[in-house]
Amino acid sequence: MSIRNLARVLGMATGWRALSSLWPVQLRASGTSVPSQMTLPNFLVVGAGRAGTTSLHHYLRQHPDVFIPERKAPSHFYCVGASSGGRLERRLSTRTHFVADPVEYEALFDRWADEHAIGEVSPAYLASTGVAQRVVDRLEGVRIVAILRDPIERVHARYVARRRDGLERTHDFATLVDAELRQPLQLDDTAGTYLAGGFVSHVLQTYFDLIEPDRIRCYLFDDLVRDQRALVADLMEFIGVDPDVELDLGTAHNRSAGTIAGPIRRVVWTRTALARTWLRPHVPEHLRDGAFRIATRSIRRE
Numbered sequence: 001m002s003i004r005n006l007a008r009v010l011g012m013a014t015g016w017r018a019l020s021s022l023w024p025v026q027l028r029a030s031g032t033s034v035p036s037q038m039t040l041p042n043f044l045v046v047g048a049g050r051a052g053t054t055s056l057h058h059y060l061r062q063h064p065d066v067f068i069p070e071r072k073a074p075s076h077f078y079c080v081g082a083s084s085g086g087r088l089e090r091r092l093s094t095r096t097h098f099v100a101d102p103v104e105y106e107a108l109f110d111r112w113a114d115e116h117a118i119g120e121v122s123p124a125y126l127a128s129t130g131v132a133q134r135v136v137d138r139l140e141g142v143r144i145v146a147i148l149r150d151p152i153e154r155v156h157a158r159y160v161a162r163r164r165d166g167l168e169r170t171h172d173f174a175t176l177v178d179a180e181l182r183q184p185l186q187l188d189d190t191a192g193t194y195l196a197g198g199f200v201s202h203v204l205q206t207y208f209d210l211i212e213p214d215r216i217r218c219y220l221f222d223d224l225v226r227d228q229r230a231l232v233a234d235l236m237e238f239i240g241v242d243p244d245v246e247l248d249l250g251t252a253h254n255r256s257a258g259t260i261a262g263p264i265r266r267v268v269w270t271r272t273a274l275a276r277t278w279l280r281p282h283v284p285e286h287l288r289d290g291a292f293r294i295a296t297r298s299i300r301r302e
Contacts, residue, residue: 039109043119043143043239044077044135046207047126048200050157051149051221055252057121059232062248065241067115069108070285074099077134078124098124117239127197129188132206142215143239144207149221151198159194166272 045056054072061068075098099105112118125131126146135142149157159176162168170176180195190197207216217238224231233243 038106039112039118040106041109041119041139041142043117043145044125044139045119045121045145045147046131047123047146048148048154049123049127049197050154050161051123051147052224052252053121053123053147055224055228056145056147056232056235058251059228059247059249060119060121060235063117063236063241063245065115065245066117066119066236066239067109067112068119068121069111071099071108072120072285073097073122073124074105074108074120075122075124076100076102076105077131077138078122078128080105081134117241119239124191126200126203127190129203129206131203132210135207136210142211144211144216145219145235145238146204146207146216147219147221147224148200148204151200154221155194155198158197 045053045060047053057068057072060066061070079098079100080102099108108120109118125135135144156173159168159173168176176194180193183196185196186199186202187193187196190199204218217235219231219235228249232247232249236243236245
């Protein structure tokens with residue numbers, strides 16, 4: 001199946017052009033407020049997955065007036081209050097990756113040291129239509145940041161990354177496409193999907209339904225690639241901090257890339273996917289990142 005035919009079947013092209021009119025919203029932050037009773041985020045980066053969110057997480061953590069927990073993608077508002085059922089991947093992610101307990105989530109921000117902007121990065125917040133309501137119920141005045149990518153490219157990037165990490169055993173992408181085309185593609189929850197996960201406009205709309213447009217900023221992944229410094233500076237200004245602070249933007253984090261080239265490292269990395277999933281909550285992020293860099297230091301492009 002060609003990319004053109006896939007795009008036509010998914011009906012994404014029109015929605016993608018419509019979404020492009022949303023960014024950047026030409027309004028600037030007038031300042032954000034910290035909740036009075038406890039420290040919780042005043043901004044969220046809600047996704048989308050495979051669109052540079054890991055890089056944004058690391059760039060934001062460098063700014064002296066921004067507090068971002070070390071733990072990326074706690075996804076609290078995706079799983080708190082949500083059904084415990086659904087696809088296996090959703091149940092596994094909720095148990096091993098995400099922070100469902102409100103007390104545990106609040107503890108992520110215990111080390112806040114009076115930084116002006118407090119936030120977190122969770123791509124799962126753009127994977128469910130139920131997230132926006134949970135966010136506004138808990139985070140008054142919150143600002144929302146979304147970074148969006150061509151849906152066809154993003155779907156394939158997800159497949160490549162999951163193949164790289166041993167999470168996807170199907171060797172032929174077209175086989176997955178054909179299987180998903182037999183199922184509904186616009187879902188309220190897209191965890192564990194490829195094509196359905198490419199639809200984000202209806203999820204993004206739930207934020208615009210509940211939050212004033214001047215508190216939502218949308219970017220393009222292509223703009224991050226083309227001029228990351230300009231995009232990051234605009235993001236910093238949007239969340240109310242100095243956009244001129246010098247940051248190290250030289251590393252693009254968690255690229256999909258391709259297959260691990262070294263056969264021994266590839267076997268070790270892909271065959272330990274389940275063990276790594278279960279161990280993830282117990283291993284500090286810097287150790288996980290170090291292991292990832294070692295495993296993926298040589299990549300064969302797909």
